[in-house]
Amino acid sequence: MTMRLGVIGLGVVGSETLRTLKDHADIIEARSGQAVQVTEVSARDKLKDRGINLRDYVWRDDPLSLVASDDVDVVVELVGGEGGVALQIAEAALAAGKHLVTANKAMISRHGATLASLAENHNVTLAFEAAVAGGIPVLKALKEGLAGNRINRVSGILNGTCNYIVTEMFETGRSFADVLKEAQEMGYAEADPAFDIDGVDAAQKLSILAAIAFGGTPHFESVDTSGIRHVSDLDIRFAKELGYQIRLIGVAEKTPEGLMQRVSACMTPKSHPLARVDGVTNAVLIEGLPVGQSLLVGPGAGGGATASAVMGDIVDIAGGRGARGFGGAASTLKELSVTPVSARSGSYYIRVMVIDRPGVIAAMADVFGRNGVSIESLLQHGRQPEEAVPVVMTTHDTNEGTIRNVVTELSALATVAEPPILMRIESI
Numbered sequence: 507m508t509m510r511l512g513v514i515g516l517g518v519v520g521s522e523t524l525r526t527l528k529d530h531a532d533i534i535e536a537r538s539g540q541a542v543q544v545t546e547v548s549a550r551d552k553l554k555d556r557g558i559n560l561r562d563y564v565w566r567d568d569p570l571s572l573v574a575s576d577d578v579d580v581v582v583e584l585v586g587g588e589g590g591v592a593l594q595i596a597e598a599a600l601a602a603g604k605h606l607v608t609a610n611k612a613m614i615s616r617h618g619a620t621l622a623s624l625a626e627n628h629n630v631t632l633a634f635e636a637a638v639a640g641g642i643p644v645l646k647a648l649k650e651g652l653a654g655n656r657i658n659r660v661s662g663i664l665n666g667t668c669n670y671i672v673t674e675m676f677e678t679g680r681s682f683a684d685v686l687k688e689a690q691e692m693g694y695a696e697a698d699p700a701f702d703i704d705g706v707d708a709a710q711k712l713s714i715l716a717a718i719a720f721g722g723t724p725h726f727e728s729v730d731t732s733g734i735r736h737v738s739d740l741d742i743r744f745a746k747e748l749g750y751q752i753r754l755i756g757v758a759e760k761t762p763e764g765l766m767q768r769v770s771a772c773m774t775p776k777s778h779p780l781a782r783v784d785g786v787t788n789a790v791l792i793e794g795l796p797v798g799q800s801l802l803v804g805p806g807a808g809g810g811a812t813a814s815a816v817m818g819d820i821v822d823i824a825g826g827r828g829a830r831g832f833g834g835a836a837s838t839l840k841e842l843s844v845t846p847v848s849a850r851s852g853s854y855y856i857r858v859m860v861i862d863r864p865g866v867i868a869a870m871a872d873v874f875g876r877n878g879v880s881i882e883s884l885l886q887h888g889r890q891p892e893e894a895v896p897v898v899m900t901t902h903d904t905n906e907g908t909i910r911n912v913v914t915e916l917s918a919l920a921t922v923a924e925p926p927i928l929m930r931i932e933s934i
């Protein structure tokens with residue numbers, strides 16, 4: 507028997523998937539128990555050189571005609587985008603009773619629950635391992651190896667571009683703009699990097715992880731999201747002095763009231779498992795009972811890492827092991843109530859640019875005192891009378907709503923020259 511694939515989207519991930527499916531045909535057949543063959547492909551431009559011999563496949567200008575073809579059993583969607591043609595492909599494939607494999611985090615984080623129901627109604631598999639952390643099989647780990655655990659928290663470095671930028675800033679002392687430009691030249695960052703550096707990509711992945719970890723529908727809209735644009739070389743210098751790293755971290759955690767999801771640039775103690783993950787590498791830390799902490803590390807993006815995850819899903823389907831996308835049945839996925847980040851309890855880093863004059867520190871200490879926030883450490887370097895100088899404070903555990911009040915009150919002080927920088931300190 508042969509399982510016939512139709513691959514739509516032949517860009518970075520699609521072309522690597524085609525190449526590897528061909529090169530690894532023997533392994534795939536041995537592991538799944540049947541041959542897997544790409545019969546049809548589709549992309550926008552038939553004439554584009556992709557380094558692949560497209561004569562081996564039927565070409566379809568219209569991706570929906572590929573989906574409808576009698577020579578395709580499984581549709582592999584590698585186009586991307588939250589809606590549009592990708593969603594049309596997904597809906598048409600599942601409704602036609604064809605398994606769907608996709609790497610599309612934007613689509614799954616928004617429409618995953620509906621697509622999972624559609625797949626179940628038609629008794630087929632919706633598989634999207636490649637949508638989160640590429641070469642790290644973390645969805646499989648949550649759905650299979652760790653399935654018996656009660657998960658408390660999933661956190662991770664989910665965007666290689668951001669991790670590359672903050673790692674380079676930390677190691678070389680260069681500015682954000684400088685390192686971003688280099689990342690673009692090296693192909694680690696897109697020409698329009700907003701999606702990555704503003705935390706959106708990480709938030710999409712986090713919402714998928716959280717849905718699987720906590721048995722809910724993915725809730726991208728409720729991820730409190732910020733990125734790394736505001737990370738300055740000054741904060742990097744203070745982080746070093748305080749013994750922290752700076753990382754863009756996504757955290758999804760169970761609270762008594764529901765689920766809290768956040769993505770932000772954080773200070774992390776150097777002993778934190780995620781602080782040691784450098785460069786474009788991704789990592790996911792799963793905390794649950796009885797396992798304790800389980801850390802998975804690996805390449806999160808790029809053609810090879812993502813194709814690896816796509817092929818894992820294909821082998822599962824060919825071997826008759828296609829699992830449900832979110833682990834549990836779609837009908838059991840709950841609408842988890844949202845716990846706002848204002849309820850977070852933890853410590854914080856605050857940098858304030860203040861006009862250097864007597865009484866300034868006392869005025870700031872008064873704001874902290876009145877809000878009941880206790881300062882753990884205070885750093886001020888250099889003296890420049892009547893000039894703005896940085897003062898950095900870290901706090902003991904407090905509540906995020908309270909620390910935001912503190913920041914608002916600090917901003918209103920006449921001696922504070924610009925809006926303070928607030929960063930969460932994420933510890934274990």
Ligand SMILES: NC(=O)c1ccc[n+]([C@@H]2O[C@H](COP(=O)([O-])OP(=O)(O)OC[C@H]3O[C@@H](n4cnc5c(N)ncnc54)[C@H](OP(=O)(O)O)[C@@H]3O)[C@@H](O)[C@H]2O)c1
Pocket residue numbers: 514515516517518519520548549550551552554569584585586587591609610611612636637640806807808809812
């Ligand atoms: N790149 C990564 O490292 C990575 C990692 C994880 C997940 N992903 C996900 O993988 C998916 C693909 O990403 P990618 O980086 O491979 O993107 P890409 O390089 O931009 O490739 C997109 C492909 O889709 C084709 N396409 C666009 N519109 C189409 C349409 N209307 N009909 C048919 N084909 C169409 C394009 O055709 P042409 O080539 O003819 O223009 C291109 O081949 C996305 O969901 C992305 O989020 C990517």
